[in-house]
Amino acid sequence: MAISSAGIGSGLEVEDIITKLVALEKKPLEGLEKKAETIGTKISTYSNIKSLMSTMEDAASKLALDSGWNTLAVKSSNDKAVSVSVTGIASATSFSVGVQQLAKAQSTVSTSIAAGASIGSGTLTLELGAWNAGVFTAGTAAAVSVTVGASDTLAQVAAKINDSGSGVVATVLSDASGERLMLRSKETGAVSGFRITAANDTSDTGLSRLAFDLAAPTQGMAANAYQVGQDAKATVNGIAVTSSKNQLTGTIPGLTISLNEVTAVDADAMITSTVDKAAMTKNIQEFVDAYNAINTLLAESTKYDDATKTRGDLQGDGTAVGLRNSMRSVLTGGSEGSVFKTLSDIGISLGRDGNLTVNGSKLSTSLDDLDNVKKLFIQRDESGASTGIAAKMKAYVGNALSFDGLINSKTDALARESDRNLEQQDKINKRAEVSEARLRKTYTALDVKMGSLQALANYMDQQVAQWNKKD
Structure with missing residues (x-):
């Protein structure tokens, strides 16, 4: 490969000449790069504006919706017995709650069975419903059948019951005497009780030990300790109410009342709900x-x-x-539907x-x-148009x-401007690359030519010197 170094033949500072000419060709880049930096700064600033907006x-939305103004502070004089929470649109109020009975799930337990022993084969049929004086009234849910194999242990029977979706939860209790099957309704309340009938496959009636029917109180699990399902009973301002759960939902609109323990006679819990001014102040x-x-960023x-002599981005x-x-004009607008016409009327200047x-005061x-x-903040006119300050701000x-x-639209325009830049x-x-290539070609050719002429000149000098020696 030939080695080329422009300027050797001619003696010119070719590299310096080319570098300066290419730099002159690139001179417009300085303005473009500075402009690109400015565009990038604008894009970054608008990104911050977008985030703040x-x-x-979000802040305007809290004040532009009815739900944002329904924040209540609720308390109970006896949280241990009765607690309360806001779960909907509620009003400021006060009332008393007495608890006479808590809701319970039906539960029962079998007699002891040797650990790991089979219980007997056949089918258990589980039905949900209510017990009343030993009479069972089936609910709307269909009865569920569970098939028990001859080798099934109590643990396997419990697993089958839990997998059946019957609404009954089974657990195996182990003690010194063996294993017991504990059954409990998945839900509390009188209508969530259960009845279990057993159909044995053979003369072995072992599976009947898991039956539960209060019509036969001496047989199966009905002969053991049990708890029938019951509803919660309470009074609200002396009015009797019942619930299948230990909660009253819908009794007082927007409030959920949790019943935690029975209250003493004449010791009802007092529930009060008041407007939560602290929450309202926080939202405002x-x-x-x-x-x-936003205003500070835009102003700066x-x-x-x-x-x-400096300018903002x-x-x-x-x-x-x-x-x-x-945005300022939205704030300075008023509301015709309120006695407060402007923000300054409520202490916001x-x-x-x-x-x-x-x-604050x-x-x-x-x-x-x-x-x-x-x-x-929220008023709308007859046409439904937003006239409240928060509603207008949210819309804008x-x-x-x-x-x-x-x-x-602005950020897209800046992005297009950046692309053009x-x-x-x-x-x-x-x-500049093309110009540099052209300059190198031109100066290389010149260098070669100058080198050739310089060689010729040297040759002539040598000849003249020889001629002078002969004389």
Whole structure:
């Protein structure tokens, strides 16, 4: 392979010349790279704006829905006996609850059987229903049959019962005398009791030991200790109520009352539910904080500091400026349906910097009139259009964040601008590569030519020197 070093033949600083000419060809890259950095910064800033607006949408949603204003603080004077929780739309109220009886599942146990011994073959039929004075009334669920093999142990019988989906749970208890089969209804309540009949395959009546029928109280498991299923019995403000579970759901709208133990006579638990002002204040503060975060970012990004001659990342960006102004206009709008017309009426003021400030004392007093505070944030007009501040903010931010909304449209435009910038950089780099190749070819040819001429000149000098010696 030939070794080439441009400039040797001509004596010119060819590499320096080519480097400077190529650098001149790439000079436009400086502006493009600087612009690319600016575009990248804008994309990053809009990504932050999008994240903060998503937080704003979540905060506005809490105040734009009825459910966001139904937060109650509930308590019981005797949590050990009666506890309560909010599980729906509830109202502030108070009432007493007395517990006379807890709901229980039916349970029973068999006589002892030698460990590992077979119980007898045949079929056990399990039915769910209610017992009343020794009479069984079957429920709506179909009876379930369990086939017991001649070699099946008590543990295997229990497994078959549990796999049958009969609504009866089986457990084997081991003690010094052997093994016992314990049965319990899966659910509490009088209607979740069970009856078990045994059909033996042979004259061996061992399987009958697992039957349960109160009509034959001396046979099978009915002859042993048992607990029939029973409903919970309670009184609410003296009115008797029953439940198949140890919970009252629907008795008081929006509240679930858990019955934990029987109360003494004249010792009912007092239940009170009041508006949770702390939760309401927290939701409003989150709304304020979310707005301030966006406003601060937009303000910093679009400002120009005349003292330091520095500009924000989005200074002069019409989209960012318009976004800040639009969000502020949503806040300054009022609600015609409330005695509170503006945020300042409830203690939330708009500062010169565009941020919101909460007067805690004034807001707390305003929340005593919860309905009107709620209307300020959630009110809608007769056409269903949002006039409440939170409802309008949620709608505006939701539209801005939608697939073809303001934010995505802007970030898509910046992404396209970035792509065009990179394409221009690629074109300049490729053009510089072609130019460098052309320059090297030209200077190599020149170098060769200059080298040839230099060799000829040297030859002529030698000849002239020889001629002069002869003289």
